[in-house]
Amino acid sequence: MTEPAASPPGRVAFLGPEGTFTEMALLTQPDLAEAELVAISSIADVLFATRDGEVDMGFVAIENSIEGSVNVTIDTLAFDLDLRIEREVVINVEMNLLARPGVELDQIERVVSIPVASAQCRTFLHDRLPGVTMIAANSTAEAAKIVAESEDRDLASISTALAAKMYDLDVLVGDIEDHPENQTRFVAVTRDGIPAPTGHDKTSIVVFQRTDRPGSLLGILQEFAARAINLTKLESRPTKKGLGDYCFVIDLDGHIADEVVADCLRNLHAELGSIKFLGSYPAAGEHGEVRRREMEVKWHAADAWIAALRAQILRQ
Numbered sequence: 001m002t003e004p005a006a007s008p009p010g011r012v013a014f015l016g017p018e019g020t021f022t023e024m025a026l027l028t029q030p031d032l033a034e035a036e037l038v039a040i041s042s043i044a045d046v047l048f049a050t051r052d053g054e055v056d057m058g059f060v061a062i063e064n065s066i067e068g069s070v071n072v073t074i075d076t077l078a079f080d081l082d083l084r085i086e087r088e089v090v091i092n093v094e095m096n097l098l099a100r101p102g103v104e105l106d107q108i109e110r111v112v113s114i115p116v117a118s119a120q121c122r123t124f125l126h127d128r129l130p131g132v133t134m135i136a137a138n139s140t141a142e143a144a145k146i147v148a149e150s151e152d153r154d155l156a157s158i159s160t161a162l163a164a165k166m167y168d169l170d171v172l173v174g175d176i177e178d179h180p181e182n183q184t185r186f187v188a189v190t191r192d193g194i195p196a197p198t199g200h201d202k203t204s205i206v207v208f209q210r211t212d213r214p215g216s217l218l219g220i221l222q223e224f225a226a227r228a229i230n231l232t233k234l235e236s237r238p239t240k241k242g243l244g245d246y247c248f249v250i251d252l253d254g255h256i257a258d259e260v261v262a263d264c265l266r267n268l269h270a271e272l273g274s275i276k277f278l279g280s281y282p283a284a285g286e287h288g289e290v291r292r293r294e295m296e297v298k299w300h301a302a303d304a305w306i307a308a309l310r311a312q313i314l315r316q
C-alpha cells in the first residue's frame with residue numbers, strides 16, 4: 001500500500017476572501033499550499049468552478065463538530081455535481097470577536113459573520129451581547145473585511161485570528177465558541193480520480209432508496225454490519241423531490257479497493273437502492289499517518305507471506 005501518487009494541483013479554489021478558516025485548513029497541506037490559490041466568494045461557486053475546469057481542485061468545509069453538516073456542500077455534491085473527494089482535513093476551530101482598534105465590547109450592537117460560525121457561538125452572544133443584531137456574510141474573512149472597511153464602531157465580526165492580522169482588527173474576545181473541542185472537517189474535491197488505498201481510508205457515498213418501505217434503512221445498515229464495516233457518519237437528507245423523500249449520506253471506514261467495501265456497495269446498489277460514490281480517500285486524524293505506515297509494513301509482510309505460500313504450489 002502506498003500514498004496517493006497524484007501530481008500537485010495547479011489551481012486550488014477555496015472559500016474566500018483570504019483569511020478564512022478554509023484557507024487556514026488548506027495551508028496545513030504542503031502540496032496544496034504550493035499551488036495557485038484562488039479565493040471564491042461562496043462554497044457552491046468553489047464546487048462549480050471545479051466542475052467547470054476553472055480550477056483543478058476545490059477545498060470546502062463539509063462538517064462541524066458543533067453544527068453538524070455544512071448543507072450547501074453536502075447537497076451540491078449529492079445532487080448537483082459529480083465530483084470526487086480526494087482528501088479530508090480536520091482542524092481545531094477558534095472563533096474570535098473582532099472589531100476596529102479602540103472599540104470596546106459594550107459598544108457592539110451588530111455582529112457580522114457566516115451563519116454557521118455564528119451558530120457555534122450562541123452562548124457567548126446570548127450572555128455577553130444580548131439583543132445584538134446578527135448580519136450574514138459569505139465567510140468569516142468577508143465578515144472581518146466588512147468591519148475593517150466600515151467606520152461604524154458598533155460593528156464587530158466573528159472571524160479568525162488570521163483575519164484580524166490581515167485586516168488590522170483587534171481581537172475583543174478570543175475563544176468565543178460554545179465548546180472548546182470545536183473542530184471543522186474540510187474536503188478537497190476534484191473532477192475525477194480516486195487516491196490509492198493507504199490502509200487508513202474513508203469512503204463517502206449517498207444511498208438513494210428505490211422505495212419508501214418499512215425496514216429500508218435497516219436493510220442498508222445490515223449490509224455494513226454483516227461485513228463489520230464501521231460507519232463514521234450517517235445522515236438523512238431530503239432529496240428535493242417531495243416531503244418524506246430522503247436519501248442517506250454515509251461515511252464508512254475503508255476504501256473502494258478493499259474487497260469487503262466493494263462487495264458491500266455492490267449489494268447495496270443491486271438490492272436496496274442506487275449509490276452515488278463521492279470518493280475513497282485517506283482518513284484524517286491525529287494518528288492517521290502512523291496508522292498508514294503501520295498498515296503498509298503489515299501489508300508488505302502479508303504480501304511476502306502469500307508469495308512464499310504460492311511459491312510452494314506444485315506445477316502440473
